[in-house]
Amino acid sequence: MTFSRRIVWVFWRNLVSYKRFVLTTFLASLIQPLFYLITFGIGMGAYVGYFGGKPYLYFLVPGVLTTSVMMSATFECLYGTFVKIVHEKLYDSLIATPVSAEDAVAGDIAWGAFRGLVSGGLMMVVAIFMGILPVSLLSVLLLVLLMVFVGVLFGSLAMIVTAFAPNFDFFNYYSELVITPMLFFSGVFFPLDKFPGWMKALAQFMPLTHAVAIARAIFNGDYGRGLIFNFLVILALEIAAFLAGVRLMKRRLIK
Amino acid sequence: MSVIIRADSLRKKYGDFVAVDGISFAIEEGECFGFLGPNGAGKTTTVRMIHCVSPKSGGTLTVLGSEAHVDNRAVKQRTGVIPQEITLDNDLTVRENLQVHAHFFAIPGAEARRRILELLRFVELEKRRDSKISDLSTGMKRRLLIARALLNQPRLIIADEPTTGLDPQARHLIWQRLRQLKGQGATLVLTTQYMEEAQQLCDRIVIMHQGRILKAGAPSRLIEEEIGREVAEVRAAPERDAALLPRLAPLARGHERVGDTLYFYCDDGRPLLKAMLELDLPDTVHRPASLEDVFLKLTGRSLIE
Numbered sequence: 001m002t003f004s005r006r007i008v009w010v011f012w013r014n015l016v017s018y019k020r021f022v023l024t025t026f027l028a029s030l031i032q033p034l035f036y037l038i039t040f041g042i043g044m045g046a047y048v049g050y051f052g053g054k055p056y057l058y059f060l061v062p063g064v065l066t067t068s069v070m071m072s073a074t075f076e077c078l079y080g081t082f083v084k085i086v087h088e089k090l091y092d093s094l095i096a097t098p099v100s101a102e103d104a105v106a107g108d109i110a111w112g113a114f115r116g117l118v119s120g121g122l123m124m125v126v127a128i129f130m131g132i133l134p135v136s137l138l139s140v141l142l143l144v145l146l147m148v149f150v151g152v153l154f155g156s157l158a159m160i161v162t163a164f165a166p167n168f169d170f171f172n173y174y175s176e177l178v179i180t181p182m183l184f185f186s187g188v189f190f191p192l193d194k195f196p197g198w199m200k201a202l203a204q205f206m207p208l209t210h211a212v213a214i215a216r217a218i219f220n221g222d223y224g225r226g227l228i229f230n231f232l233v234i235l236a237l238e239i240a241a242f243l244a245g246v247r248l249m250k251r252r253l254i255k
Numbered sequence: 256m257s258v259i260i261r262a263d264s265l266r267k268k269y270g271d272f273v274a275v276d277g278i279s280f281a282i283e284e285g286e287c288f289g290f291l292g293p294n295g296a297g298k299t300t301t302v303r304m305i306h307c308v309s310p311k312s313g314g315t316l317t318v319l320g321s322e323a324h325v326d327n328r329a330v331k332q333r334t335g336v337i338p339q340e341i342t343l344d345n346d347l348t349v350r351e352n353l354q355v356h357a358h359f360f361a362i363p364g365a366e367a368r369r370r371i372l373e374l375l376r377f378v379e380l381e382k383r384r385d386s387k388i389s390d391l392s393t394g395m396k397r398r399l400l401i402a403r404a405l406l407n408q409p410r411l412i413i414a415d416e417p418t419t420g421l422d423p424q425a426r427h428l429i430w431q432r433l434r435q436l437k438g439q440g441a442t443l444v445l446t447t448q449y450m451e452e453a454q455q456l457c458d459r460i461v462i463m464h465q466g467r468i469l470k471a472g473a474p475s476r477l478i479e480e481e482i483g484r485e486v487a488e489v490r491a492a493p494e495r496d497a498a499l500l501p502r503l504a505p506l507a508r509g510h511e512r513v514g515d516t517l518y519f520y521c522d523d524g525r526p527l528l529k530a531m532l533e534l535d536l537p538d539t540v541h542r543p544a545s546l547e548d549v550f551l552k553l554t555g556r557s558l559i560e
Contacts, residue, residue, distance in 0.1 A: 013355045016351055092340070097407075098361070100325075
């Protein structure tokens, strides 16, 4: 594999094009998480009351925030990248320059992570306006780092799917069979401890579970020892997914 | 003159399909070298291996002094590619397209701005520099592709069917620009299915068919060797061959029947024309031989799919 600093310029290309539709993406990436916050947070929160000594929203916000990072990074690296390969032929012109296939894919994963960060960041701003604040300024900083980290993870996973996708419909399998279950079984909306044992075990195989656990700990300044395990799981998966995503995409691009 | 690209028994396979079947050629610095062939002949596959976006399956291929392979950034840095398909960035304006590309070649900002203005003038798009790509005509898009390919001031320019889908005016403008570039010392590698394009631009051509090179040489020499100077076409049903051929064939260098037409190739058509007049044939054409005749003679006049 050959990477170079041209990754930055692939990212920059995306940034230049982004300015034309930045506002629409703000709306799109805010609406769904906002619904979760309102329906679950305020509607259900009224019944649930307190969770571990804090209002339910403190439990929910870091979960929804992480979810919106996952969604944005995923969809950018599924649909966004697919359009660039198949419809716009952008990758063809990229790899005819000194930009390698690896640079191009890594640049797009970085871009997916950035889109995730924007979505998650917007959620954080909304939460702050609702009066739900991260415990400290350090928490805010750590959450930003975490969002980038989680964005790279889900962007890379999505790249693996894109590397095999013959058309848009193919993405439905991934979003319905992987992303949606993850949304409901990763402890975003409620804790996992009341689940039966096998479901708890299953949840451990979902990267979102670990990401949400870390986000929640940072948001509330409530660090436990299990977090190192959560972090290592994501880190290992992230490295593997990144390398696999780049390699598989290269196989698709170079024929 | 020095050789800038050399291929020896170059092969390319996609699975079981052999796209390029052991071809050898040498392209010299400063010339315009054309790959001619019908669809699926292997022209595009060959140039894709030359500009290092597609790995070869066998043989050797040296470009600009180093072995061609997909991670050869040095070759890409000095090569300009005018692609067959319009691969412009539709999310960006004309100028942004060039700016982004300049970064990929690590051209410093001020120098990039200077070159972009100069190139937009060269392809007559300076008034459209802030246009969206979707507002450009096909001819403008093709010209922008040329400007983009020249940003890195390439020593080697690859043009893969650069005038496909263009009207005659736009096509001639592009030919002029390509000739201008050659005049400035660039080496041009062209693929085309248009014989006129090859005749207009190329110093030497190879005619490819089913992954192989059938013939190589200067266009005029190939015409001379394969066809002669003139062609006479006679529309007549095959049943009449028995009556016509004994009279006409000896007067020509060669002949061929395709469908409803007999083609006679000759250097001096006068005796043949006289005989045709005596036979009082109703439907005949007499014209100078062209590269198209060479091409069709070598690749077959029937439809290739």
